[in-house]
Amino acid sequence: METIASKGPSSINQVRAEIETLANASVFYSGFFIQLTNKSTHKKVETVSIKEIVKDSSNLYCPAKKENRENSTQKKIAKLPILSHEKQILEAITQNSVTIIVAETGSGKTTQLPQIIYKHLLSNRNLSNSRYNKPLIVCTQPRRIAAINVATTVSNNLGFELGREVGYSVRFDDKTSWSTRIKFATDAYLVREAMTDPYFSVYDYIIIDEAHERSVSSDLLLSLLKITMVKKPTLKIIITSATLDIKAFIDFFPKANILNIPGRAFPVDVTHYPFTPKDFIAAAVQELFNIHLNQTYNVDQPSDILVFLTGIDDIFTFNYLVYQKFRSFENSSTKISPLILVPVISFLSKEDQSHIFKQFKFRKCVVATNIAETSITVVGIKYVVDCGYVKTMKYNSKLRVNSLCLEPCTKSASKQRAGRAGRMGHGYCQRLFTQEDFLLMQDAAKPKILCTNIESIILILLNLNIKNIFEHAMINRPNDDNLARALYNLYFIGLLSSKGELTMCGRFASKFPVLPEHSRFILEGVKLGVAEDVIVIVSTLQIDIQVVEYSN
Template sequence: MSKYDRIQDQREGLPTFEYKKDLVDAIREYSILVIIGETGSGKTTQIPQYILEEMPEFEKIGVTQPRRIAAITVAKRVSEEQDVRLGSTIGYTIRFDDRTCNATRLKYMTDGILLREATLDPSLKQYSVVVIDEAHERTLETDVLFGLLKETHRLRPDLKILIMSATLDVAKFSDFFDECPIFEIPGRTYPVQVVYPVDAPRLSTLKSAFVDRAVETAWSIHTNEPEGDILVFLTGQNDIERACKAFEEKSRKANYKREVKFHQDVHNAVVYPLHASLETFDQRAVFELPRRGDRKIVFATNVAQTSVTIPGIRYVVDSGFVKEKSFDANTGMDALLVTEISQAAAIQRAGRAGRTAPGKAFRLYNEESFNHMSPNTIPEIQRSSLLSTVLSLKKLNIVDVLNFAFIDPPEESMVRNALKQLYLLEAIDEEGKLTKLGDQMSYFPLSPSLARVLIASAEEYYCSYEVVTIVSILAGDLDLFKTPRAKDGEEEANKAESCKLKLAHHTGDHMTFLNVWKEWKRHDKSKQWCKENYINAKVLEIASNVRNQLMDVMEKLKLKIVRGPILKRKMKSSTGKVRHRRVGENDHGESTDPVPVLESFLTGYFTNIANKGAHRSVFSHYAPEEHLSSDSSTNISSTALVALHLHPLCSLSNNLDRNNLQYSELDWVLYSNITYTNKAVMKGVSKILWDWVKNGKGQERIKKLPSTRLNGEAQPKIEELDLEAEKKLVEQEEQKKELEKIENEATKKRRAEEIDMIKQRALARRRTGA
């Protein structure tokens, strides 16, 4: 049997195949359809193919995924099933990576990509069918798409919209889309047995020990269960690396031939990590089938929880925790904290065990904890910064963002905070309308702050050639420098620190990134050079692709790409001795002037400023509103009370005097973002001068900041105000007259009663006298 025939047999064995005709008929009949099916039923891979194969009238199908790795792996799988080259009929598009062509009919993409396309074309003319997959994940972009697609459907009733979800509250999706029909695909590919250990604790007491328990449980499965790979859900890179190390040590000490407890078909363990920071090659390795007799053990974040299918998984270990990002509008910080998962997430994780064979899901917590979990994960839109989202809505001419049709509206304070930030960045005006600058910013697949930086570097500071490089590295949101693992020892850590020192620029991270880029290019983009200098080659490779795309956008917007001013150092001393070239310099001793580069970044991040108090090792956020207030003792923001620390990989951390733990030569700094784990940490930090802050446009913008109306609420005119006041006076007069009338009637009644009483008394006296 050929590989293609084997794949077709697998397709026919999926639950969706049994309902293929009914699905096709339902899609033809209804313009909006909610499809529910358990994990492993084949929704993600098969339903788009049914449309492709059975409905040639639909020219292009767009399918969204919540994560980039899911979009790539699913597109690859579907192209294999269709027996076509990836990037031809079947393709994918993720941020800064487009594998499609004019002939592409089925396109997998992240929900963020479709959101950008909807921003530029609200009617989504290029698509006949739009499929929102993994809707239960409730990502920020997905929730916004729901509202936009509802409006798009009014513009284009012929557009087919499919909402696909694994389980649980799909009725909410149906209700949102005017009670559209729900198509249910019963059953999953294979049954999954959920196992609760006898001694399993509650989640609240498990938190400090879940990594060790996960390793022990995985080892127990490895030694006692038949062949089949194991997927272990942990919370982050550090936990995963620690777990991998612990499991590898156990496996190294074990004697697979002599120890009876191992299953006869299991001869070895191959351990893999899976998280977003991995090199692309290492991510791909997870999806390869192991050699016969080897058992694959994968320690992963919840990147493996959705559409990503790792072949051969029969056992899942669920720790019950996830590292979740929550944005605090009051402090402007992202809190990255380990929290309990929801019931929906637990069910989704268990489903990973039933994709290719009957499986088991081992939960490290007890059944009572599961019953007390929140039914659904809190939608990302209610715990994220809405800056990019609000800008996208403004681009769509949605002025009144507060009343936009969100399926679960975010807090009003979050929306107003985003409006305020966009106003400060000059993206919207006092009435909440998109400015010309805001329109330019919306074309960049970046945060509004980084987009503002790029525009400023081209139009004001004339150093866009350098700034676009730094922005490209920052856009990846991954650490450029590698941190050696604990098992590598102190010597390895010292080497990594020395390499960072060698490449660091005295002003901080932004110019250090530029130094690294220049040296990488000087060494012909060598991966070996990256390895020797503890640089994450993946970050630079992604940045190279991002940089090309950003330069294309700048060219379309007619933003000039110009090199910044040069600082020149004499390469010969007064004695005639030739000096060595420094890092970041060319052979003539020329380097980039950091001042215009850092001033460009200050344009987009002038609210992200901190200063270090005298004799202190921590920084404090600078809140311009406080300094502009006549009474500095009032209106102190909560951010100002938080101690800010430099990230361990920050190039300015070299300024730490180890003897008295004070940072030398640091006063004012600019940062890209703050993340809170066990303390508030600044990332993307560079030194700046107070004069740049004091004389910057941002301060003037803050002074003009209107207290209300940024959402575009109608401003009442003076005549309207006068009319309103007159109306109120008339109402007051009418009320007064009504009261007087009531009082008069009461008085008349009282007087009548008094007269009646007097008459009665008079009659009584006459009778007595008689």
């Protein structure tokens, strides 16, 4: 798989060569509805943008009756494995400052754990003690779409309007109020909150969900919480993980109580390819049509498909190849049902990402990166196609350059992907690699804090008066050479003094959610009176993808 990853899928270059002739290439990014229509004597492929489809709800939506939907949801919630351990969970949380909960994907930990704590507090009437009417329970998610989706699900389960008792806070979007008692937020958002409230005074329960992903923000947040525990012994910290590889958390919190919640809501049948294809995008397209042509679709019991790819180029190529495959049926007697392709990529707007949660009359194929691995439950997904690869960002501290590398995913990630098929019923996962390749995969991903630019992290820690960076306790601390090089770079651009302390510019720069050199650029622009022009340039630099509009 490493050899294939080093070359990449060949279909991307082939599609790039053809794409210049397309007038409607944008639909392959945003999603579209595709079908074969009968035009007098022959068939013809028709595509409609997903945005137009959403507008025409009378034709393509198929909402179930509210009472039937609620009854079905309650029955599925009652079967979640975590609910049978409710008493055990509450005892562990009550008696320990730190609780580590290990539960499989589909056990209900993400949605039910905050509700278990909330109902316990409600029964003991402790919610009225909330200081300044702020939330008592906060649950972090690694991604914005996950925080919004889980908040919506929990508010529906409890029968509350989103933004009142249950809400969320992500960058540029805050849907909370004075009455909010359960708040979902990204871990990066909570780190930013720590800069103004280092002891998390408004929270009594902090849940770090999907901790096994080992994102930079979650690792940094856990290091700050370890300090907070000393100053605020009443704080309850709950760490949840979907994998059994929790040794790093146990070593960091040696007094933590560990709970293993076995089982998942529904089984998933996993099959492997007899060989590992050189072009996983073309193989994914073939597998999509194998499912779509051979498995009939029932709108009352949807059997949608989730395809995992590695990035925007893969998704664009996949969608284009599906379009071409449909065209190959124009002169064929084979009958093929309409299909809706919905991409989900991190750079899409909240509105565009929300399309994956909508239910349509026809089969839906969600094409996603690893953003859909955790916390996102898409109703109707029964089949998962796993390409077996992922793109990871790696940072060279000597050259100060980030590189996006294609490599095989880990066993943990592959298991997470398979678990997406078993959220709403018996599921099936097709892995586009052999079982031998799966056994050769790494067990878990390398912590991202060890392979990323740590200059922003140092600014945040120094702003929180953590002066000795080299001795600050972290789950996995970057090596001393990388720390020293990062400190020198910050000194070089004027954010640190010769004593290693924050300058005035450094204190301002630590509050900007951009790279330190970009923060310094903005501050210099303010000084020279060209702030607006500088902000436009810095905003453009924050875009991680190349934006290209294709036309004739």
